[in-house]
Amino acid sequence: MDGIPAYNYLNTPKGWKSWLLTRDHKRIGLMYLFAIMFFFLIGGIFALLIRIQLLTPNQALVKPETYNQLFTLHGAVMIFLFIIPSIPASLGNFVLPQLLGAKDVAFPRLNLASWYIYVVGALFLIYSMFSGAADTGWTFYTPYSTQTTTSVIATTLGVFILGFSSIFTGLNFIVTIHKLRAPGMTWFSMPLFCWGLYATAIIQVLATPVLGITLVLLILERLFSIGIFDPAMGGDPVLYQHFFWFYSHPAVYIMILPGMGIISETISVFSHKKIFGYKAIAFSSLGIAFVSFMVWGHHMFTSGQSEIAAMIFSFLTFLVGIPSGIKVFNWLATMYKGSISLAAPMIYTIMFLILFSIGGLTGIVLGALSVNVHMHGTYFVVAHFHYVMMGGTVMAFLAGLHYWWPKIWGRLYSEFWARVGALLIFIGFNMTFFSQFILGAKGMPRRYSTYLDQYQPLHGFSSVGSFVLGAGFVVMAVYLIYSLFRGRPAGNNPWGGLTLEWTTTSPPPPENFIETPKITHGPYDYDKVIADNG
Amino acid sequence: MKDNGNLFLPPGHSTIAPGTDALFDFIYYTSIVFFAIVVFVIVYSVWRFRPWGFKGYLRLFIIPKDALEIKVTGQRWFWSFDYPDGATSVNDLVVPVGKPVKLLMSSKDVIHSFFVPSFRIKMDVLPNRYTMTWFEATDTGAYDLFCTEYCGAKHSSMIGKVRVVGEREYAQWLESSSKAGEGMPVEDYGAKLYAQKACITCHSVDGKASTGPTFLGLFGEQVKLEGGGTATVDENYLRESILSPQARIALGYQPVMPTFQGVLKDKQIDALIAYIKSLKESGSK
Numbered sequence: 001m002d003g004i005p006a007y008n009y010l011n012t013p014k015g016w017k018s019w020l021l022t023r024d025h026k027r028i029g030l031m032y033l034f035a036i037m038f039f040f041l042i043g044g045i046f047a048l049l050i051r052i053q054l055l056t057p058n059q060a061l062v063k064p065e066t067y068n069q070l071f072t073l074h075g076a077v078m079i080f081l082f083i084i085p086s087i088p089a090s091l092g093n094f095v096l097p098q099l100l101g102a103k104d105v106a107f108p109r110l111n112l113a114s115w116y117i118y119v120v121g122a123l124f125l126i127y128s129m130f131s132g133a134a135d136t137g138w139t140f141y142t143p144y145s146t147q148t149t150t151s152v153i154a155t156t157l158g159v160f161i162l163g164f165s166s167i168f169t170g171l172n173f174i175v176t177i178h179k180l181r182a183p184g185m186t187w188f189s190m191p192l193f194c195w196g197l198y199a200t201a202i203i204q205v206l207a208t209p210v211l212g213i214t215l216v217l218l219i220l221e222r223l224f225s226i227g228i229f230d231p232a233m234g235g236d237p238v239l240y241q242h243f244f245w246f247y248s249h250p251a252v253y254i255m256i257l258p259g260m261g262i263i264s265e266t267i268s269v270f271s272h273k274k275i276f277g278y279k280a281i282a283f284s285s286l287g288i289a290f291v292s293f294m295v296w297g298h299h300m301f302t303s304g305q306s307e308i309a310a311m312i313f314s315f316l317t318f319l320v321g322i323p324s325g326i327k328v329f330n331w332l333a334t335m336y337k338g339s340i341s342l343a344a345p346m347i348y349t350i351m352f353l354i355l356f357s358i359g360g361l362t363g364i365v366l367g368a369l370s371v372n373v374h375m376h377g378t379y380f381v382v383a384h385f386h387y388v389m390m391g392g393t394v395m396a397f398l399a400g401l402h403y404w405w406p407k408i409w410g411r412l413y414s415e416f417w418a419r420v421g422a423l424l425i426f427i428g429f430n431m432t433f434f435s436q437f438i439l440g441a442k443g444m445p446r447r448y449s450t451y452l453d454q455y456q457p458l459h460g461f462s463s464v465g466s467f468v469l470g471a472g473f474v475v476m477a478v479y480l481i482y483s484l485f486r487g488r489p490a491g492n493n494p495w496g497g498l499t500l501e502w503t504t505t506s507p508p509p510p511e512n513f514i515e516t517p518k519i520t521h522g523p524y525d526y527d528k529v530i531a532d533n534g
Numbered sequence: 535m536k537d538n539g540n541l542f543l544p545p546g547h548s549t550i551a552p553g554t555d556a557l558f559d560f561i562y563y564t565s566i567v568f569f570a571i572v573v574f575v576i577v578y579s580v581w582r583f584r585p586w587g588f589k590g591y592l593r594l595f596i597i598p599k600d601a602l603e604i605k606v607t608g609q610r611w612f613w614s615f616d617y618p619d620g621a622t623s624v625n626d627l628v629v630p631v632g633k634p635v636k637l638l639m640s641s642k643d644v645i646h647s648f649f650v651p652s653f654r655i656k657m658d659v660l661p662n663r664y665t666m667t668w669f670e671a672t673d674t675g676a677y678d679l680f681c682t683e684y685c686g687a688k689h690s691s692m693i694g695k696v697r698v699v700g701e702r703e704y705a706q707w708l709e710s711s712s713k714a715g716e717g718m719p720v721e722d723y724g725a726k727l728y729a730q731k732a733c734i735t736c737h738s739v740d741g742k743a744s745t746g747p748t749f750l751g752l753f754g755e756q757v758k759l760e761g762g763g764t765a766t767v768d769e770n771y772l773r774e775s776i777l778s779p780q781a782r783i784a785l786g787y788q789p790v791m792p793t794f795q796g797v798l799k800d801k802q803i804d805a806l807i808a809y810i811k812s813l814k815e816s817g818s819k
């Protein structure tokens with residue numbers, strides 16, 4: 001093998017059994033990567049079908065019942081099977097031990113178990129697709145979800161099981177970060193991605209059980225009519241919304257915090273400059289995790305909650321802006337006066353900064369009570385969370401994927417085609433979703449399979465954008481897969497990164513490091529390293 | 535190479551310098567522009583939305599004492615409105631201009647949400663309790679009304695209009711609605727009600743199955759029932775289907791038809807039955 005180390009985790013040991021029973025965090029991370037990319041593809045196909053339907057006001061493609069299943073599946077697959085596990089379980093699994101200078105995570109068997117639990121949960125969701133897919137929306141609001149005849153139980157049971165996978169990964173990471181840092185690595189000399197994963201793990205462990213309990217109650221309600229959510233039996237459907245958002249709002253930060261962690265890495269590496277405000281970034285992650293537990297009510301400003309509660313939730317929601325703003329400021333300050341190389345990971349990083357800012361700022365619009373009353377339940381919300389989730393998390397995921405790709409496979413992809421792909425994605429994304437801000441402000445409600453004629457121009461524009469976006473991802477798939485076979489060998493450290501994973505071979509050996517790494521400089525000490533090397 | 539540098543960079547004196555500086559400048563200026571936008575929007579938002587947001591939201595809860603009260607009922611998949619003096623309407627809320635209107639809302643099944651974009655109001659409509667909102671329309675016209683809480687198959691058909699009219703027209707409308715159907719053939723009145731009272735969302739009159747069975751050729755037919763048995767469609771079966779639709783369910787359909795008890799008056803049910811009777815299969819109309 002030309003320039004690829006002969007001894008690496010990909011070929012040692014050999015055989016499919018050694019993969020399925022592996023305890024190597026890198027192989028498990030890779031298995032997660034394949035799984036989530038598969039579901040990203042499925043969810044993406046659902047999204048394109050939705051956009052085709054909305055090309056014309058009157059049912060261009062499918063009947064309303066099918067449309068309702070499509071948007072439910074799109075949401076459920078993207079959230080539970082793709083975005084929640086995406087960064088932590090795939091890239092996080094792969095690099096966390098290396099960033100810490102460790103051989104593996106704290107509980108390798110539990111790590112493998114997480115993957116299998118994920119697969120079982122996924123099978124439930126796939127089964128549900130073929131047995132009358134749920135049509136409730138990914139939020140499963142009662143009493144609709146207890147009345148519809150679609151397979152709500154299979155879907156929610158799948159999500160319930162997936163929750164355990166998420167909890168186990170979080171638990172594993174917390175212990176790993178506490179216990180397995182290389183000698184000499186203190187809390188504050190950890191790379192910031194570790195802080196991001198740490199804050200995420202705390203939310204995963206604390207919030208996911210609430211979702212589990214809620215879904216079990218929902219299942220019991222459907223099976224045995226226990227009457228906790230059903231108004232006909234004295235239950236309260238809004239209670240379900242409280243339970244649900246008590247998990248699902250923090251879950252938004254399960255999705256974004258690891259992404260912010262990746263950005264903190266790439267922005268420093270590609271600006272060749274020490275990260276600005278290390279501690280501020282680290283603590284703002286914890287700050288976001290903390291506040292995230294107290295803002296769930298902002299999903300219910302129009303559900304008839306008391307005005308006082310609404311005001312408190314609104315105020316707390318604005319507070320989230322502070323740690324997020326701190327991060328954005330620190331990232332910009334890191335770039336400023338750096339020496340910025342626009343390699344693919346940095347391009348995605350900049351896309352993240354731009355799109356996430358728009359997502360965050362429109363969050364302020366939605367947090368303001370009287371404006372929320374107008375925007376709630378419209379496409380404005382759809383656009384907002386796609387800017388945060390896709391413009392934020394997915395762009396950060398892509399930045400991380402391109403950043404660590406050479407480490408994972410030992411090969412480089414084509415920078416030229418990476419730029420073409422990124423450009424298509426950026427243009428397509430903004431066409432698709434910026435138009436939806438306008439649609440929403442003009443009153444277009446979400447989850448409509450048909451709509452009034454006046455919304456057609458913007459819907460059409462958005463749909464065309466989604467095809468451009470899809471084309472961008474096709475380009476990406478092609479050059480990434482091509483690189484596996486024809487890519488130039490990457491060498492240990494193609495980007496000049498200072499974190500520990502770049503000190504080992506690409507791909508790394510099964511035990512990550514031949515010798516326990518010594519910490520000679522901090523993760524972002526570019527000034528020091530450049531000075532040392534003359 | 536002559537290059538005078540700028541605020542940050544010292545003058546450049548090599549062939550490398552211009553390229554480096556250009557790149558720096560480009561990123562620097564884009565960053566500034568973007569940062570300026572970020573800051574501007576933050577400052578603007580704080581100034582524009584915060585105090586007003588709270589105050590505006592509070593105003594939604596302070597309903598004027600003299601407001602005209604209209605009862606709103608949401609059910610899959612239409613809105614019905616009850617006016618103080620006994621008039622009713624479906625998917626067509628008629629209100630006078632320049633007068634506060636209070637909406638007392640509840641749902642008969644799942645959660646819905648009442649949204650009038652032009653008025654900037656929205657409130658969820660719940661099955662287990664009343665929710666309220668109010669507005670005072672400033673201009674006459676017809677404004678879109680949407681359901682914005684997902685409620686199933688025909689969620690996107692749960693739409694209507696808010697018709698804001700002058701004080702006089704409003705009074706006239708109330709009066710004519712209590713006299714509706716007078717002086718027209720009873721089948722025609724039934725046809726009107728078929729559209730007005732939202733039967734049209736679920737029943738076709740051209741033979742196509744929709745959420746519910748078609749009305750074409752329905753009268754006199756033998757229908758198979760869910761759980762075995764058949765029934766002959768006569769006047770009593772029709773009446774029962776409209777008032778207690780869950781009593782007997784036609785085979786192959788979901789039990790989603792709402793009851794029209796209280797929504798339709800006797801005279802209107804008679805008219806609908808007459809209309810359905812008039813819809814005979816091919817030609818013999």
Ligand SMILES: [Cu+2]
Pocket residue numbers: 645646647681682683684685689692
């Ligand atoms: Cu509805």
